[in-house]
Amino acid sequence: MFVLSKKEFWLLGIVIAAMAIYFVLAQPQMNDDGFHYEGFAEALSRGDLDFKSFYGFQGLSIFAVPVYWLTGSHDSIIVASAIFSLLSIILAYAIGKVLYGSRRAGIYFLMLFLLMPYPYTTMMRGFQEAALLFFVLLTIYASIAKKHWTPAVWAIGGIVKPFALTLFPLFFKNTFSKKNLIWLAVGLAIGGLYLGASYYQTGHLVNNAAINSYQGNFDPANPPALTESFTFGPKGFLRAAANLLVHSRKIMVSPLAVVIGGLALLFRSTLPFRKEFLLAIIINVVLVGLLTFSFSKYLLPAAVLLALASVPILLRYPLLAALVILDSIFVFMPIWNYFGHVYWASLYVYLIPLWLAVALFIYDRFFTRDSSYPHAK
Secondary structure, eight states, rough: OOOOOHHHHHHHHHHHHHHHHHHHHOOOOTTHHHHHHHHHHHHHTTTTTTTTOOOOOOOHHHHHHHHEEEEEEEHHHHHEEEOOOOOOOOHHHHHHHHTTTOOOHHHHHHHHTTTTTTHHHHGGOOOSSSHHHHHHHHHHHHHHHTTTTTHHHHHHHHHGGGGGGGGGGTGGGGOOSHHHHHHHHHHHHHHHHHHHHHHHHHHHOOOOOOOOTTTOOOOSOOOOOGGGOOOOOOHHHHHHHHHOGGGTTTTTOOOOHHHHHHHHHOOOTSSSSSSHHHHHHHHHHHHHHSSSOOOGGGGGHHHHHHHHHHHHHHHHHHHHHHHHHHHHHHHHHIIIIIIHHHHOOOOHTTTHHHHHHHHHHHHHHHOOOOOGGGGGO
């Protein structure tokens, strides 16, 4: 069971407060898909379920409805994303601590969460990756803690972005008890109701704008055939590799952490959930490799699992952890150049999450005595 000590409570409270200030200092500007997510949320707040007018997966928009009711803000999906991002801070710490049985592991995985700028930067334009990251983390936590309700969380993540569904291997072997089968049925019902309602209104299972999205205005009522989203050949898999490892592609996390996590999964047989992580990563990479058009954000579940797998090595070799932080500068900069400078007035302010990660690293090195996880000794 995950319980916070007084020291942990204050540590997480400080990080949450700093990130809340960071979000308040931003100047959001709705763009691109964000208008459709916000439009769906505001229509739903009036009792109008409108898949036909607004493309994309609308899981975040459903959660934004109470925010719109309370605030009347036309940035309700951005506010909802900020709430999910702040909650993710607690989840990231909990996952590291529960999986590896160490407070230090919790600090290190929280540090890696802060070094993933894409989700909490692009949410300022109305994108959903911050919410997707929350449900990815919640599915991981629920899986490693063997919670009966894991399939329901997994399904909700799938209607935020379907890439969350690649996490199914994490809890598959625990789904066959009576209680878990009930929750699996609940999860499948959530997905079925969502897809059924969308199909009833539009005549399509998925309203996806990625294909042909740069060839004129996208018509939500007449999207390309779903088969156009897939192709076969080496280019897609080369793109998938680049989307994990090449800084200029606005990747999720430091390539060094990805490589360390990958090597740990391949060669450290004692790593908890090793097989489940590997299978989920392979499914995510294969899915993205088969897509005609893909972004690095489609590999968010794989990037999170690889970062999580790197934690024991980073604990054992602090120099590597320092290098991951240094390498993360080159993760932040392309995202600053493309997105970040629009929403934050100063690069130094934009890098607040990086400064927080540095502070956590220093705190761990000089003020933490927990070495209960054997690889941290």
